[in-house]
Amino acid sequence: MRILLVEDNQALAEGLSTILRGSGYAVDVVADGASAEAVAAAEAYDLVILDLNLPEMDGLDVLRSMRARHNRAAVMILTARGTPEERVRGLDLGADDYMIKPFDIAEFEARIRVLLRRQAGLRSSIIQHGGVTLDLASRTFSSDGVPLDIPAREVALLELLFLRAGKVVSKDAIVQSLTGFGDDLSANAIEQYVSRLRRRLSLHGLTVKTARGIGYYLETVTPAP
Structure with a gap:
């Protein structure tokens, strides 16, 4: 944000x-x-x-x-x-x-x-998608009450996707939301963050999908056994 x-x-x-x-x-x-x-x-x-x-x-x-x-x-x-x-x-x-x-x-x-x-049009500070819960008060993610260990920049990206769930978030919107003056966030860096988030979320009924040429969005999935 x-x-x-x-x-x-x-x-x-x-x-x-x-x-x-x-x-x-x-x-x-x-x-x-x-x-x-x-x-x-x-x-x-x-x-x-x-x-x-x-x-x-x-x-x-x-x-x-x-x-x-x-x-x-x-x-x-x-x-x-x-x-x-x-x-x-x-x-x-x-x-x-x-x-x-x-x-x-x-x-x-x-x-x-x-x-x-x-x-974001939310009444509650708790948002859940798939098996993952975001607590906006503490800006932390958890699954079944267990905190997920996610690096700060990936937390910021996942929070943005949670707040705009149901919509495709463009790469430009991601850059604008995650960076300030003088900061640099390349398309390749965003792809790396997304790739790492997919691996972290794969066991929790959630993934980040690519809308080719546009951006990314959340989608629930069946957790891997």
């Missing part, structure tokens, strides 16, 4: 981006409103975390521009501006959540999970 963090406080931006990347999210960081508007228009994000007091362009104007472009990314406003009038204005302009600084990190992470779950 890909997140845009818009924050002009460098120390806070570095701290939050480290936490988010440690949780497996692809994170891009910009420090002013004009850059945020341009990047949000050019790139696809699942979530935008948006400060309001920004150089060059106020965060509410960034939000207004996003929604005018029919950008459907979830938006969490994260700001020191916390009067009831400002909160109402932000939500009316299209924000999905509003947090006031200072804030609790555990609550911040929990709200992110809720927003990403809503983006």
